[in-house]
Structure formats: C-alpha cells, structure tokens
Amino acid sequence: MLRHILPIARYTLIEALRNRLLWLALILVAAGLAFTQFLQQVAITESIQIQAALLAALVRIGVVFMLASFVVTSMVREFNDKVMELILSRPLRRSSYFFGKLAGYAAVALALALISSVPLALFAPAPQVALWGLSLACELLIVTAFALFCVLSLTQVISALAAVAGFYLLSRSISALQIMAASPLSDVLSQGQQVVNFVIDAIAFLLPGLDRMTQTGWLIYSAPLPAEITGLLAQTAVYVLLLCGATLFDLQRKNF
Amino acid sequence: MRHERPPSHVSAPARALLAVGLVLQIGLHAVTPEPRAKVQDLPQPPAASVLRLASLGEPIALAKILMLRLQAFDYQSGSKVPYRELDYAHLDTWLSRILELDPEGQYPLLAASRLYAEVPDETRQRSMLDFIYRRYLQDPNRRWPWLAHATFLAKHRLHDMDLALKYAAALQKYTTAGDVPAWATTMEIFIREDMNELETARVMIGGLLASGRITDRRELGFLDGRLREIEERLRHSASKER
Numbered sequence: 001m002l003r004h005i006l007p008i009a010r011y012t013l014i015e016a017l018r019n020r021l022l023w024l025a026l027i028l029v030a031a032g033l034a035f036t037q038f039l040q041q042v043a044i045t046e047s048i049q050i051q052a053a054l055l056a057a058l059v060r061i062g063v064v065f066m067l068a069s070f071v072v073t074s075m076v077r078e079f080n081d082k083v084m085e086l087i088l089s090r091p092l093r094r095s096s097y098f099f100g101k102l103a104g105y106a107a108v109a110l111a112l113a114l115i116s117s118v119p120l121a122l123f124a125p126a127p128q129v130a131l132w133g134l135s136l137a138c139e140l141l142i143v144t145a146f147a148l149f150c151v152l153s154l155t156q157v158i159s160a161l162a163a164v165a166g167f168y169l170l171s172r173s174i175s176a177l178q179i180m181a182a183s184p185l186s187d188v189l190s191q192g193q194q195v196v197n198f199v200i201d202a203i204a205f206l207l208p209g210l211d212r213m214t215q216t217g218w219l220i221y222s223a224p225l226p227a228e229i230t231g232l233l234a235q236t237a238v239y240v241l242l243l244c245g246a247t248l249f250d251l252q253r254k255n256f
Numbered sequence: 257m258r259h260e261r262p263p264s265h266v267s268a269p270a271r272a273l274l275a276v277g278l279v280l281q282i283g284l285h286a287v288t289p290e291p292r293a294k295v296q297d298l299p300q301p302p303a304a305s306v307l308r309l310a311s312l313g314e315p316i317a318l319a320k321i322l323m324l325r326l327q328a329f330d331y332q333s334g335s336k337v338p339y340r341e342l343d344y345a346h347l348d349t350w351l352s353r354i355l356e357l358d359p360e361g362q363y364p365l366l367a368a369s370r371l372y373a374e375v376p377d378e379t380r381q382r383s384m385l386d387f388i389y390r391r392y393l394q395d396p397n398r399r400w401p402w403l404a405h406a407t408f409l410a411k412h413r414l415h416d417m418d419l420a421l422k423y424a425a426a427l428q429k430y431t432t433a434g435d436v437p438a439w440a441t442t443m444e445i446f447i448r449e450d451m452n453e454l455e456t457a458r459v460m461i462g463g464l465l466a467s468g469r470i471t472d473r474r475e476l477g478f479l480d481g482r483l484r485e486i487e488e489r490l491r492h493s494a495s496k497e498r
Binding site: 095175176178179180182204205206208209211231234235238239241242243244245246248249252253254255 | 259260261262263265266267269270271272273274275276277278280281282284285286288290291324325327
C-alpha cells in the first residue's frame, strides 16, 4: 500500500511547489512583518507583544485560507482533468489514493506551519514559538482533512470552500456559543432555548476545539501546559481519524 | 447510472475507521472540561474606529454580537453574582463602545441599569449609575427609562437622596418627548418632598399643574391631592415654629 501512497503524496507536494504555494506563504509572512512593524512603531507600549500577536493572528488565518483553497482547487482540477479517474482505473485501492493525497497535503501543511512559525522567533522565546508552531501544524492537519472530505463529497470549489470556512469559524467560536447558550437571563429555560442549547452542545461534540489551539497568549505570555499540548495532539489524531473514516466511507460509495 | 453505491459497498476497515473516529471524538469531547468564561478576562475593548473597521459596514450587527459576548462574561455557569468581580472601568468602556456602534440600541443601558448596577457593591453601582446618567444626557428622549430606574436605585438602594435628586432633576429638565409618562418627569417633586424640601415641591407641582402638561384626570387628581397635602404639612410646620 505504501508504494502507492508515497508517489501520490510526492506528486501532490510537487504540485504545491509548482503552484508557488510556499512562495505565497513567504510573501504573506513578509507582508505581515511589514504591517506589524508599522503598527509596532505607533504603539506606545508592549510593541513587541503587539507585533507578535498580530503577526501570529495574521499568518494563522492566512495559511488556513491558503491551504484550504489549495486542497479544494487542486482536487477539483483533478476531477475536471479526469486525473482521479485515470489513477483509480489502475490497480490501486481508493484508500491508497486518499491516503496519498492526504499525506501530500499534510506535508504542505507542515511546511506552511514551519514558514509561519519561524519569523515569530524574532518576537517570542523559541520554545514557545515551537509549541505554537506545533499547534498550528495540528490545526492545519485538521483543516486539510476536512477540506479533502468536503471536496471529495461536494466536488465543487465554492461549496467546498464555503463548507470549510463555516467549519473553521464554527470550530473556533463554538465554545463562545456554548457559554452564551449556558447563560440565560432567567432561571427558567423555555423549550425553544432548551432545544437550541441541545443543538449547540450536539454540534460541539462533533467539532474539534480549534479555539483551544494555537493561542496567541502562548507566544506573548506563557507557554501552554503539557496537558494542553497533549489535549491538542489527541484532538488532532482523533479528528483526523474521524475525517479519514468519513471520507473513505464517502469515497468508496462513489461511482465514477 | 447511480452516483453512489449502497453503504454495504463500503469496506469494513473504512466503516470501522469512521465508527472508531466518531466514538473517540465524542469521548474526547466528553472528558474535556466545559468551556467557561473567566471573570478576570474582560479586557479593554478596542478603539471605536477599530470596531467600526471590524464591523465591515455592519456596526449594528457587531454591537449586538459584542453585547451578547459581554453578557457571557456576566452570567457564568453556576454563579449568580459573578459580575461584581468584573473590572467596571473596562465594562463602562465596552458598553460605551457598543452604544457608539448602535446609538439607538437600548441593550447596553438595560444591562447597565438592571444587571450591573444591581451588584452588592456601592462603588460599582455608582459607576454604572454615572454611566447611565452620562449616556442619558446624549439622548434623553430615548434613554429616559434607564435614568428613571437609576433614580430609583439611587434613592432606595444607595439611599443617596442628592444623587437621586440630580437624576430626577435631569429627567424633568431634559426629557421633552410628548410620549414620556408624567411620573418620570415628576420624580423630582417627590424626592424633594421626601427630602423635606416642601416649598420647592409645592412650587413644582403648582407649576406642573398650571403648565397643562398633565392631561390625565386621575393624575391631575393625584397631584392636586399631593399639593394639598404638602400645603397642609407646610402650614403645620409653620404653626409649630410660631
């Protein structure tokens, strides 16, 4: 199986390089550095912290968007060019194709996490930057797996990107929604409120806790606790596993 | 040709992977502590210009979301009075920012008068009442109900008659809309009466009755009764002095 997975992963990585995705990431980081340098000059205090926080937030959202767009458009191109059908017409398991693509995109995700993290070492202690970068890599892995799941199911650029954007925003805000839902103004919850709370809790069960990942506070205040790191690694492993299962389930049911 | 094969066509490992992933995700979520807002975490809000930029042309929508977010700092699970631990200086700025984004919104003032001003902490109560007073002065005809409640709080909770009088006088002076009930604009009279400023109260009631602003017959009767009562008390105290 590995002899099928590795070439697919390799060609996916080459595609990313030829798409100049990594160059784009470097440009994003350079633009972020320039922008935060400007803001740092107008700050009265905590200028380094401002620079670190804004650069981290900017590159985090930027690389998530870039990666999701790359996964979706690259897969849609494969559908349109019939590359996928050509590959699957060979004596190759669908799961090998899927894991090959996932491995390739995951390598791109790791490269993007590295490119995003390294400049932050200018403003924050290296160990804290390393943990932040590890968390970003985990977040990007989840986004990669989800984007792959969406594009294989929906096969359309707009709908897949919209689904990924919705998933990402909801995952980052679900805790805030839960807090709001759990804080009624009166002691007596109406039936409608109870239903809404139940739905929010049910959604939270199925979403990864992205709001607990890649926190800017880890860069400018204190490093995450070991339990937090363990938690985010476990969350990544579990969620990627779940998405692999869901995507394979869908892929194996597809007729080409 | 059908676009999808039946689920039975899915291999056992793929099904197992999905089932295990789902169980683990639910299990992991179940053992993760529930999210809780921290009372210490209410930060200084961004500048109004930054918020306007962040609203992407939807300041009212952003104001509503910010208000709900702010509320999440108050009502925290399992605690009924956690907001007394909030930083009220930051809270004041948050409420001001929200009002700047949505000046016609009443939610920040309701929260200030009915939630934040009701904490068992006099300093915080006073800061919220002051917030309501300042914001009332910017739009008296729309925001008078909150200052009326602030007057009540100043009188009955803080027992600060001077503060209550200041608010009631502002209500009487600046609230000019025709649909404002008379009780709101006549609070000053009764506070003065309570403070034994009977002569001023008498003059005010007389002036109010003569102005024609009161048209309700029952209200006229009530004020007339109060006027006679005050005059009786004035006569009584004058005869005592003699």
